[in-house]
Structure formats: structure tokens, C-alpha cells
Amino acid sequence: xxxxxxxxxxxxxxxxxxxxxxxxxxxxxxxxxxxxxxxxxxxxxxxxxxxxxxxxxxxxxxxxxxxxxxxxxxxxxxxxxxxxxxxxxxxxxxxxxxxxxxxxxxxxxxxxxx
Amino acid sequence: xxxxxxxxxxxxxxxxxxxxxxxxxxxxxxxxxxxxxxxxxxxxxxxxxxxxxxxxxxxxxxxxxxxxxxxxxxxxxxxxxxxxxxxxxxxxxxxxxxxxxxxxxxxxxxxxxxxxxxx
Numbered sequence: 001x002x003x004x005x006x007x008x009x010x011x012x013x014x015x016x017x018x019x020x021x022x023x024x025x026x027x028x029x030x031x032x033x034x035x036x037x038x039x040x041x042x043x044x045x046x047x048x049x050x051x052x053x054x055x056x057x058x059x060x061x062x063x064x065x066x067x068x069x070x071x072x073x074x075x076x077x078x079x080x081x082x083x084x085x086x087x088x089x090x091x092x093x094x095x096x097x098x099x100x101x102x103x104x105x106x107x108x109x110x111x112x113x114x
Numbered sequence: 115x116x117x118x119x120x121x122x123x124x125x126x127x128x129x130x131x132x133x134x135x136x137x138x139x140x141x142x143x144x145x146x147x148x149x150x151x152x153x154x155x156x157x158x159x160x161x162x163x164x165x166x167x168x169x170x171x172x173x174x175x176x177x178x179x180x181x182x183x184x185x186x187x188x189x190x191x192x193x194x195x196x197x198x199x200x201x202x203x204x205x206x207x208x209x210x211x212x213x214x215x216x217x218x219x220x221x222x223x224x225x226x227x228x229x230x231x232x233x
Contacts (some may be wrong), residue, residue: 006156033221033222041226041227042224042225042226043207043224044224045221045222048221088156098162098172099169101159101162101169102147102209102222103159104149104156104157105156
């Protein structure tokens with residue numbers, strides 16, 4: 001089964017608006033990562049947040065992590081048509097026999113209209 | 115820096131045939147991953163190697179799928195025999211992550227994937 005679950009499954013916005021995607025997970029993690037996938041291509045890493053961090057920024061990206069609620073959010077500010085893609089959260093498990101395992105959620109499809 | 119290389123890019127086979135995919139990770143990356151991504155879904159981890167040892171293969175259908183990592187570098191994933199439901203993109207990724215070390219906080223780099231169609 002997948003570790004992370006993204007919400008919403010699909011998001012459609014206008015250029016210039018902000019896009020927020022959420023991720024929930026089940027087990028203890030070492031870190032949480034967000035990836036982007038353009039249609040028909042491999043995944044590209046966007047940002048990583050460690051389990052002892054609460055917020056991180058990278059350009060127009062802002063990620064928050066709430067380990068008590070086992071949830072994270074990705075905010076893309078001032079979105080552009082080029083941001084249209086699928087976004088996935090991934091968690092690196094911190095305990096158990098599969099320590100270091102990297103598992104992905106189902107993703108959010110973001111469409112930004114010009 | 116060269117990225118993760120995968121081949122072939124596309125493969126069409128008939129059910130019950132066998133197929134193999136190859137992956138060459140980024141030089142120096144200790145961890146290698148194989149994911150299966152069915153259309154419209156997130157990548158599902160099939161197997162994760164640390165050097166040439168297995169970290170996790172709990173979701174690898176071992177009756178038909180096998181994977182090996184040669185000398186802790188290149189890897190092959192094989193399906194024998196293939197089923198219709200194996201149609202998917204098979205993604206290989208690598209990272210610097212080392213178990214128990216300080217470099218756990220690293221990202222994975224993905225190849226372009228192999229699109230498999232089983233007819």
C-alpha cells in the first residue's frame with residue numbers, strides 16, 4: 001500500500017493564483033520530499049523537509065510539515081502555466097526493518113490555465 | 115553529471131512472454147530503486163537496494179518479478195511471465211542515501227522510465 005495520500009486529486013487554477021496540495025502519511029519518517037512529474041517523463045525532486053523541521057522555502061515553493069498530524073502541505077505561489085504537472089509527496093521511513101524506504105503517494109494533478 | 119540511464123524506453127510484449135529492463139544509476143549512488151507506475155497512479159516501490167543488498171522488496175511479486183544489482187552498480191528488473199496488468203512505466207532511481215549514516219536526507223534522481231505494454 002502507498003504511504004502517502006495527496007489531497008486534492010486534481011486542482012485547476014488560473015495563472016497567478018496560489019496552489020496548495022496536502023499530503024498525509026502513516027508511519028514515522030526521517031524526511032518528506034515533494035516531486036514533480038510532467039506527462040510522460042520521470043520525476044524531478046523539488047524540495048525536502050526533515051522530520052525536525054516545520055517549514056521550508058525554495059523559490060516559489062513553501063513546504064510545511066506537522067509530524068503530530070502526519071501531514072505536509074506544498075504551496076506554489078504565483079503559479080505559471082509551466083507549473084502544470086503531477087505533484088507527489090514521498091516519505092523516507094525512519095524505523096522498522098525497511099529503514100530508509102522511500103514511498104510515494106498517489107499525487108495531485110495541477111492544471112494552471114494561462 | 116550524467117543522470118540515471120534506463121533502457122529500453124519502450125517495450126511491447128505478449129502476455130506470458132518475458133522482459134528485462136536495465137538501469138545504470140548515477141556514479142557513486144549507493145541506493146537504487148525500482149518503481150512501477152500504472153497510468154494515473156503514484157509510483158509503487160518494487161525493490162530498493164543499498165549497494166547490492168535489499169532494503170525492501172515487500173511489494174515485488176516474487177513469483178514473476180526478479181531484480182538484481184550487479185556489483186552494487188547497474189541493475190536489471192525481469193518479469194517472467196508477463197501479465198496484462200504489468201502494463202506500466204517502470205522507473206529506476208538512485209540516491210546517495212546510506213543506511214545508518216548521515217546522508218539519509220537526500221533526494222532520489224529518476225531515469226526517464228521504460229513504458230511496458232503487455233498485449
